[in-house]
Amino acid sequence: MPAVEERLALATATMVALVDDAELPPKIGVHPGPDESFAHAMPAWMRGREGDGSRDLLGMKWVVGFPTNATAGIPAIHGSIILSDARTGLPRAIMDAGAITAQRTAAVSGLAIQRWGPTAAGSSAASPRAPAATTVTMVGAGVQARSHLPVVAHLLPGADVRLCDRDPVRLELLADEVRGGMHGGDELGDVRTETDPSVAVGSADLVLTLVSFGPDRQSIPEHAFRSDATVVAVDYDMCVPAPLARSAALFLTDDRDQFLANRTAATFADYPDPSAMIGEAVAANTPRPAGRVLISHLGVGLADVVFGDAILRAAEARDIGTILER
Numbered sequence: 001m002p003a004v005e006e007r008l009a010l011a012t013a014t015m016v017a018l019v020d021d022a023e024l025p026p027k028i029g030v031h032p033g034p035d036e037s038f039a040h041a042m043p044a045w046m047r048g049r050e051g052d053g054s055r056d057l058l059g060m061k062w063v064v065g066f067p068t069n070a071t072a073g074i075p076a077i078h079g080s081i082i083l084s085d086a087r088t089g090l091p092r093a094i095m096d097a098g099a100i101t102a103q104r105t106a107a108v109s110g111l112a113i114q115r116w117g118p119t120a121a122g123s124s125a126a127s128p129r130a131p132a133a134t135t136v137t138m139v140g141a142g143v144q145a146r147s148h149l150p151v152v153a154h155l156l157p158g159a160d161v162r163l164c165d166r167d168p169v170r171l172e173l174l175a176d177e178v179r180g181g182m183h184g185g186d187e188l189g190d191v192r193t194e195t196d197p198s199v200a201v202g203s204a205d206l207v208l209t210l211v212s213f214g215p216d217r218q219s220i221p222e223h224a225f226r227s228d229a230t231v232v233a234v235d236y237d238m239c240v241p242a243p244l245a246r247s248a249a250l251f252l253t254d255d256r257d258q259f260l261a262n263r264t265a266a267t268f269a270d271y272p273d274p275s276a277m278i279g280e281a282v283a284a285n286t287p288r289p290a291g292r293v294l295i296s297h298l299g300v301g302l303a304d305v306v307f308g309d310a311i312l313r314a315a316e317a318r319d320i321g322t323i324l325e326r
Contacts, residue, residue, distance in 0.1 A: 001103055002310050004154045008114065010310060011107035014046075014303045015279035018255055022046040024302050026261040034068040036213075042301025045086065056086035059305035061097055067213075076212070081308045091326070093312045097304060100311065102147035104303040108254060109208060109232045110151040112278065112295040116250065117230050118205035119156065120288040134159040139197045139220075139239055140210035141165035141174040146183050148208055148234075153184025156206070160189040164200035171195065197239065198224040207231045209239035217267070218242060225292065233296040236262070240294065242270035249291035251275045255300050262298065 002010065018024075024044040031038055040063050048055025063079035070076055079097030084090065114120065118134055136152055136159050138145050145163070152159060161178065165171040175193045178185035185191065194200040197220050201207045207229055209220075218241040225231060225244060233240045245251055253259040253274040263271055276286065278297065315321045 001099065002307075002314070004107075004110070004150060006310070007103060007107040007307075008110045008151075010306050011104065011111045011303065012282060014104075014300070014306045015108065015111065015254060015277070016282055017046050017279070018300065018302065019277055019279040019283065020047075022302055024255075024300060026255075026258045027301075034066060036215075037064075037066045037068070039064040042304070044300070044302035044305045046302055046306065048086075053087045057083075057302075057305050057309050058086035058089075059083040059092075059301075059308060061101075061301040061304040063097060063101075065213075081304050083305065083308050083312060093308065093321075094324075095308050095311070098143075100304055100307045101299070102143050104307045105144060105234055105297070105299060106147040106151045107307075108278070108297050108303065109148055109234060109295075110155055111282075112232050112252070112297070113152070113155050113206065113230070115282065115286075116252070116288045116293045116295065117155070118228075134205045135162065135203050136160070136206045136208070137162040137164060137200045137204035138208045138210060139164045139200060140212070140235070141167070141171045142210065142212065144210035144234055145174060145208075146177075148210065149178060149183035149185070149188075151184075152206075152208075153187035157187045158189050159206075161191045162194055162200050162204060163191065164194045164197050166195060168193075168195055201225050201229070204229060209233045209235050211235045211238050213238060218269070222247070228291060230288075230293045231295070233294065236296070236298065237268050237271065240296070242268075244292065245271045245294055245296075247292065248294040249289040250281075250286070250293045252278050252281055252293075252295045254278050254297040258298050258300065259296070 027040040029040045042061040046057045060082050065077045081095040081097045083092040171193050178191050217237050220239045222241050222243040251274050256277050
């Protein structure tokens, strides 16, 4: 896995490519077996800067989710990434998507924090706060929290962290890991825990919502968030209510088409159209306005392909991995 700074650069390149000439459809899905189960194919192609096809990227993420697996002690989500040569179609690699998805997701959040977080350069907020005075709340103490913490530590060193989860055992386990220096904890400030998300977000300059999908959507009331908070939603609308999205001074998403395809009576109900895509706001150098900012990134297969390519090149350079006969 690349270092944090390179991961942020890869995320930026991905978001910009989404508004240039990268090609990817909204998630192609089927819905097998138990209720709430899904299987999504996420193909993507991106033109390389060389223009001769030598660095074009072509691949697909295949991800399946079975919420009922929890009762059997099996992970609910499984994913694979397939990379193909963009000039010949020959297979390049098959990879486990778990760590890649976690880190590419955190990197897109990191890009959002860099550009529109509480300490973003060029902010039009009246009094941008110093990193040491920043409070960050993470709602959800699972895999995504662990992948986001090093990014937060890198971008906001000294920030105080409020960890929130409905499972107190899982919550305290993560808090102990961070206090012990794991996940970038040695770069962070005070670490506290809270089981009530409405309380946890109340003092936060930056809120990251990272909970698992389920039926109880838009679960945190608008008034619980600070009036000038930056909110990065990784979990669709599981936590963030539509009134906050409608009143946000800036509302961005990674892929407008995917967002609109997912906005139904059940998901993103009553959400407005986004102000812009993240890549459009990057290209326009959109500053952080005063008031709330909401960045809701749904995850795009192109990011998995971009990260997968970087990891494959590093593996090839180190001569590691398992070579399969064609």
